Amino acid sequence: MGEPVLVVSDLRAYYRTSAFGIEREVRAVDDVSLTIEANEIYGLAGESSSGKTTLIKTIAAAIQPPLEVLGGSVVFNFRDRRVDMHGVDRQHLDAIRWKNLSYIMQGSMNVLNPVRRIRHAFVDFAFRHIGKPMPLFLAVVREHLERLHLAPEVLDAFPHQLSGGMRQRVTIALATVCRPDFIIADEPTTALDVVVQKSVLAMIHEIQRELGSSIIFVTHDMAVHANLTDRLGIMYAGRLVEEGRTADIFRAPRHPYTAHLIASLPRLGDSAPKKGLDGAPPNLAEPPSGCRFHPRCPRATERCAREAAPMASLAPGHRVACFYPEPERSA
Amino acid sequence: MSGALLDVDNVVRTYSGGLLTRRRVTAVDGVSLRLDAARPEIFTIVGESGSGKTTLARMILNMIAPSAGTIRFDGTDLATIRSSRARLAFMKRVQPIFQNPFESFNPMKRLDRYLFATGRRMAGLSDTTAIADAADTALRSVGLSLAEIRGRYPHELSGGQLQRVAIARALISKPALLIADEPVSMIDASLRASIVNLLRDLRDRLSVSIIYITHDLATAYYISDRIMIMRHGKAVEAGDARTVLDDPQHPYSQLLKQSVLSPDPQHRTVGRQGGSSHA
Ligand SMILES: Nc1ncnc2c1ncn2[C@@H]1O[C@H](COP(=O)(O)OP(=O)(O)OP(=O)(O)O)[C@@H](O)[C@H]1O
Ligand SMILES: Nc1ncnc2c1ncn2[C@@H]1O[C@H](COP(=O)(O)OP(=O)(O)OP(=O)(O)O)[C@@H](O)[C@H]1O
Ligand SMILES: [Mg+2]
Ligand SMILES: [Mg+2]
Numbered sequence: 165m166g167e168p169v170l171v172v173s174d175l176r177a178y179y180r181t182s183a184f185g186i187e188r189e190v191r192a193v194d195d196v197s198l199t200i201e202a203n204e205i206y207g208l209a210g211e212s213s214s215g216k217t218t219l220i221k222t223i224a225a226a227i228q229p230p231l232e233v234l235g236g237s238v239v240f241n242f243r244d245r246r247v248d249m250h251g252v253d254r255q256h257l258d259a260i261r262w263k264n265l266s267y268i269m270q271g272s273m274n275v276l277n278p279v280r281r282i283r284h285a286f287v288d289f290a291f292r293h294i295g296k297p298m299p300l301f302l303a304v305v306r307e308h309l310e311r312l313h314l315a316p317e318v319l320d321a322f323p324h325q326l327s328g329g330m331r332q333r334v335t336i337a338l339a340t341v342c343r344p345d346f347i348i349a350d351e352p353t354t355a356l357d358v359v360v361q362k363s364v365l366a367m368i369h370e371i372q373r374e375l376g377s378s379i380i381f382v383t384h385d386m387a388v389h390a391n392l393t394d395r396l397g398i399m400y401a402g403r404l405v406e407e408g409r410t411a412d413i414f415r416a417p418r419h420p421y422t423a424h425l426i427a428s429l430p431r432l433g434d435s436a437p438k439k440g441l442d443g444a445p446p447n448l449a450e451p452p453s454g455c456r457f458h459p460r461c462p463r464a465t466e467r468c469a470r471e472a473a474p475m476a477s478l479a480p481g482h483r484v485a486c487f488y489p490e491p492e493r494s495a
Numbered sequence: 496m497s498g499a500l501l502d503v504d505n506v507v508r509t510y511s512g513g514l515l516t517r518r519r520v521t522a523v524d525g526v527s528l529r530l531d532a533a534r535p536e537i538f539t540i541v542g543e544s545g546s547g548k549t550t551l552a553r554m555i556l557n558m559i560a561p562s563a564g565t566i567r568f569d570g571t572d573l574a575t576i577r578s579s580r581a582r583l584a585f586m587k588r589v590q591p592i593f594q595n596p597f598e599s600f601n602p603m604k605r606l607d608r609y610l611f612a613t614g615r616r617m618a619g620l621s622d623t624t625a626i627a628d629a630a631d632t633a634l635r636s637v638g639l640s641l642a643e644i645r646g647r648y649p650h651e652l653s654g655g656q657l658q659r660v661a662i663a664r665a666l667i668s669k670p671a672l673l674i675a676d677e678p679v680s681m682i683d684a685s686l687r688a689s690i691v692n693l694l695r696d697l698r699d700r701l702s703v704s705i706i707y708i709t710h711d712l713a714t715a716y717y718i719s720d721r722i723m724i725m726r727h728g729k730a731v732e733a734g735d736a737r738t739v740l741d742d743p744q745h746p747y748s749q750l751l752k753q754s755v756l757s758p759d760p761q762h763r764t765v766g767r768q769g770g771s772s773h774a
Binding site for chain 1: 541545549594595596597638643654655677681682684685686691692710712713716717741751754755759761763765
């Protein structure tokens with residue numbers, strides 16, 4: 165394998181606010197390190213509010229106050245350039261946006277400008293990167309929309325005239341039409357029915373394969389991870405707690421949080437919901453001491469309340485942050 | 496027709512001049528459904544993206560009017576609800592949870608104020624501690640608390656947190672009917688199980704009826720009493736949820752069931768191991 169496309173080292177990003185004179189520090193991303201290779205789909209899952217969106221915002225350098233990067237680095241090796249995301253200026257970031265790196269934000273169906281027709285969004289973002297005269301450019305866009313099961317007429321619509329799932333597909337089309345080296349997608353298929361979702365995932369996969377590009381795909385839908393991703397990172401309370409090949413994580417999760425997550429997956433035909441985790445999700449302004457999962461963990465000991473286990477390799481390519489990982493299971 | 500909490504009779508909704516500049520779009524095309532007042536239930540609507548689910552929900556919420564057909568709530572035709580008093584009385588009893596939490600809150604407005612305003616307007620509370628208590632109770636039922644939300648704006652919460660605030664807000668007025676448009680699509684499996692259990696609880700303990708719009712067939716299977724499957728503005732199949740999902744009759748319902756992805760990397764149907772990449 166060549167040089168990784170993305171290297172994230174010891175990344176730390178907090179929200180720092182003050183309300184009613186009280187300083188608050190939400191430790192949304194704490195010491196996260198990961199690398200992503202060319203031609204790889206990396207999935208990110210984890211509890212709601214565990215910091216997934218914050219992590220990828222930080223990776224994409226979409227940082228706005230009160231979010232602050234307190235440490236670590238994010239370096240991309242794109243095909244034509246190397247970019248230290250927190251060391252370059254805005255202009256430089258604008259130059260790589262859409263062409264090298266595109267970012268589909270969570271709930272992004274509402275970033276479309278409500279008073280402009282969809283056509284303008286494509287012209288604004290993609291026209292200069294595609295480098296074709298307008299009629300040809302629009303033909304490319306129409307063809308691309310068709311792959312997402314959208315009629316070309318959506319170009320003439322205003323966002324509010326489209327259904328939730330249609331808007332979501334428009335943002336996927338925007339992010340993929342320039343065929344970037346790297347795509348970051350945050351819950352991009354939540355509003356789609358399963359039939360459309362399947363073909364949208366197939367399209368994303370096809371583009372990825374054609375170009376050998378890489379993708380970070382964030383979703384709660386573990387079935388999507390099982391079907392699409394090569395590797396999977398699991399976050400809990402601002403930290404990456406497990407990472408490995410998708411097949412290994414599903415077959416033999418080692419971190420107790422991951423084990424719970426996998427065990428609680430709903431399947432069609434279940435006659436009762438699986439049990440949720442006991443206890444409340446941690447408050448990241450005052451995270452638990454030691455391992456942040458220890459108050460809810462069936463395997464925790466006193467040591468876990470004092471110390472946080474660092475990410476360590478249990479097997480080649482499989483890292484876990486736990487002193488007492490689940491025993492290895494064979495297939 | 497007495498005994499119906501909600502009676503949707505052959506409603507149609509068209510849009511003109513919009514998406515397809517010359518053609519009219521028939522977003523909902525002759526849909527009927529009836530919820531019994533004496534038997535609270537979870538009525539699930541699933542279906543194709545763009546099939547009219549949200550449009551139907553907005554008509555039931557009296558946010559838009561049907562182009563044809565009628566909707567009655569508690570025997571009252573929604574078209575006759577005009578005065579602001581009547582509107583408020585209706586809104587107290589029928590509460591929405593919208594599809595995208597990022598769209599359903601005003602980004603400039605603090606969430607606690609939003610909840611307090613709801614308590615004041617919808618639940619008729621005037622005492623500040625009672626209002627705060629009502630907000631806190633509602634937030635706790637979805638795994639949050641007033642302390643966590645206080646002073647914060649919508650963009651300061653994660654997607655799942657914001658969606659839970661939306662659910663809490665809908666519960667404050669103790670409605671008889673909840674219209675939940677994809678309430679759990681941005682929530683992890685564990686919290687999703689708790690929220691789905693909460694919906695079931697609302698039905699069983701507080702006799703709340705729920706119209707639950709979702710793409711998640713696995714949760715639909717275990718919480719729904721009845722299900723309706725929509726495509727192109729029409730109901731293609733409806734009935735007892737388990738009967739329909741165990742043995743769907745309409746070709747579209749069958750396709751929908753077949754397309755559910757398995758949470759098992761050994762059986763990929765998208766991606767690496769070839770598989771069908773068409774829908
Ligand atoms: N602008 C902000 N100001 C203060 N806190 C914030 C802000 N945005 C997010 N947070 C907090 O940071 C934490 C992590 O949020 P984030 O959106 O990264 O979670 P997530 O894993 O993406 O969750 P979800 O799956 O629900 O989308 C949460 O506790 C959230 O409340
Ligand atoms: N204000 C509007 N003007 C014109 N067309 C509209 C308007 N609102 C909705 N439509 C159209 O009506 C149809 C149904 O939309 P609706 O939002 O009800 O679908 P849905 O079933 O909720 O889909 P999804 O699962 O994607 O949310 C779509 O074709 C949409 O483009
Ligand atoms: Mg998020
Ligand atoms: Mg909808």
